[in-house]
Amino acid sequence: MIDKIIEDVSDIVAIIAAVISLLALVMAILSYRVSRRALRISEQEFAEKKLPLKEYLIDSFRFDDGERRFIAFSLRFSNVSASSRTLSTFDLEVHLADGQKIFCSPYNYILPNHLLxxxxxxxxxxxxxxxxxxxxxxxxxxxxxxxxxxxxxKYKVSAKTDDNFDVSMEVFLVRYCDVKEEVKI
Structure with missing residues (x-):
């Protein structure tokens, strides 16, 4: 009789151990699925942080002010990334028809209000x-x-981001504008 009870107890322990191992298997599968989902979300967030800036040229014009000649560009930068971006420099590359290039840096010139x-x-x-x-x-x-x-x-306006990525736009036609007169649109 004691042998019978010991056999029944060992069967019960074996059944309980099997149920616990099945529950552990189910928990492991669920944990794996959750970790895969978290990995996909992390990869997506990482990819969104590295999206480039989108640049767009709105307008441009050339003007003279005394003895100096200037060119102004109205630019739009869209940051579609999930992290902030910084433009550290602006440069202008003037391509001449004879193959020469002239490089210019931004000039601290404030445009009149009627041109802004x-x-x-x-x-x-x-x-x-x-x-x-x-x-x-x-x-x-x-x-x-x-x-x-x-x-x-052509004119090539370029900007460099904080992570050394170049953003550039090329302009082939630039209109002349008199800075002293109101512009009619």
């Missing part, structure tokens, strides 16, 4: 928050030596 069209002047460093758009004007002074050169083929 509701936008601000952009400066560097330009911090762009996640999922936002920033737009404004950047003005470059064209060196005097460029006046006598051959025709200008």
């Amino acid at each position: 069209f509701g936008q601000e002047m952009l400066g560097v460093p330009l911090n762009i928050s996640p999922k936002t758009v920033v737009s404004g004007w950047v003005v470059f002074a064209i060196p005097r030596k460029a006046f006598g050169f051959s025709a200008i083929e």
